[in-house]
Amino acid sequence: MWRLADACTACAAATEQAAVVPDTVLFPRRHQARRAARRRHRAARGPGDRVRVAEMLSYLAAALPCDMSAATRLIALQCALRMDSRMLVRLPVGVLRGLRLSTPYVWQELEEARWLRTLPGHRGEVVAELLDSALLSQYPSRPDRHRAADWALRAGRAARTAGEGPHVQLLSIYTSALSDPATGQGQGEIDRMQRECALEEHGVLTALDRLVATGSCAWWRACPDTGDVQWCCTSEPVMRDAGPSCAVPGRW
Structure with a gap:
């Protein structure tokens, strides 16, 4: 019967019928750790x-x-x-x-x-x-899908912090996902925004106003010719007082 226990090198050397395990045995574990680190830092595949x-x-x-x-x-x-x-x-x-x-x-x-x-x-x-x-x-x-899930949590954080409901949270994720990472500007069809965010037509406008109030969105406007909505997301949302909205809605 073998009895295995962890001990330091000095204790193992002074213990009767004990053996010191060479460091080379630990190499595969270090190799696995390096491989796991490479997996953690690997580049994402496919779309962002x-x-x-x-x-x-x-x-x-x-x-x-x-x-x-x-x-x-x-x-x-x-x-x-x-x-x-x-x-x-x-x-x-x-x-x-x-x-x-x-x-x-x-x-x-x-x-x-x-x-x-x-x-x-x-x-x-x-x-x-x-x-x-x-x-x-x-x-x-x-x-990569887990990273996208974490990104979605961060995209709706400002709306959650402001105590907004799930409609505004979902619209915050939607507008962030469809925005240009460099400029923060985006554009979407009003009927698509209604479907994907479970909002009525006037609910979209109200939710956009709430995004401006929470600092997730700098401005938004409706295009009277196409019926699309344009917006500009802020890179670092800043909480604002619940005062008059600075949204710029257009005519439908």
């Missing part, structure tokens, strides 16, 4: 985080029922970006608290739509199996 989030929002607008709430769409976005190859997702409770969405009705909506089913999980996380097999074709690289 903004494009991944924008395309996933567009896909969910078609895959989910049109009357599904904005809060449920926020959860669906995180689930779709964080699932593994078996279509399982483990969503930490901390993510739900960060989204300020800890109510069970969002999961009930997704189950009633037969988009996922929740499974018994461990304390501190929600485990679910996604039932939409078409998601497997949406960029299978899991680390």
